[in-house]
Amino acid sequence: MPEQTVPTLYQWLGGIEALERLTVRFYQHVKNDELLGPVFAHMSDEHPAHVAAFLAEVLGGPAEYSARHGGHPNMIRHHLNRHLSQEQRRRWVGLLLTTADELAMPDDPEFRSALVAYLEWGSRLAVINSQPGAQVDEDAPMPRWGWGEAKGPYTG
Numbered sequence: 001m002p003e004q005t006v007p008t009l010y011q012w013l014g015g016i017e018a019l020e021r022l023t024v025r026f027y028q029h030v031k032n033d034e035l036l037g038p039v040f041a042h043m044s045d046e047h048p049a050h051v052a053a054f055l056a057e058v059l060g061g062p063a064e065y066s067a068r069h070g071g072h073p074n075m076i077r078h079h080l081n082r083h084l085s086q087e088q089r090r091r092w093v094g095l096l097l098t099t100a101d102e103l104a105m106p107d108d109p110e111f112r113s114a115l116v117a118y119l120e121w122g123s124r125l126a127v128i129n130s131q132p133g134a135q136v137d138e139d140a141p142m143p144r145w146g147w148g149e150a151k152g153p154y155t156g
């Protein structure tokens with residue numbers, strides 16, 4: 001029987017080109033959104049590419065964000081003191097998923113449930129790290145997300 005290998009989420013969604021298409025379109029929507037537009041008013045032109053590189057690494061692709069953009073601590077640093085609200089977080093996740101539909105990304109239940117799980121997890125961490133007093137753990141490892149489930153209760 002031939003050996004079967006399970007693709008990573010990164011491979012399944014179409015690799016870095018697909019992620020960059022997603023983030024470029026997503027941040028166009030973000031800019032025009034009344035709730036999120038002001039939050040991202042000063043983002044750099046590279047922001048979509050940086051977020052695509054981050055997502056790529058988390059979802060099983062190459063470790064470019066760690067190699068070239070400061071890894072997980074740097075991503076956390078970008079959220080410090082932003083005072084993000086749950087309402088903004090929900091809009092962010094919703095717009096990203098709407099953009100995934102718009103671009104006809106894979107919509108099989110397995111892929112989408114894994115993607116939603118990661119976005120819920122990552123966006124909630126972004127909100128937590130945007131509150132007063134949050135600090136960067138310089139040793140925080142890059143998260144890795146696969147097809148499976150979250151691994152136990154929140155420990156900070």
Ligand code: HEM
Nearest residue numbers: 039042043047050051054075078088089092119122123126
């Ligand atoms: C899974 C969830 C998330 C991921 C993976 C993520 C990732 C990132 C990354 C990689 C950066 C740095 C970009 C750069 O280097 O230019 C960044 C910046 C930022 N993120 Fe997030 N983020 C997430 C959720 C959110 C949410 C929910 C919000 C707000 C509702 C948010 C607001 C911001 C802001 C305001 C910045 C800084 C923009 C600027 O440079 O002006 N993020 N994020």
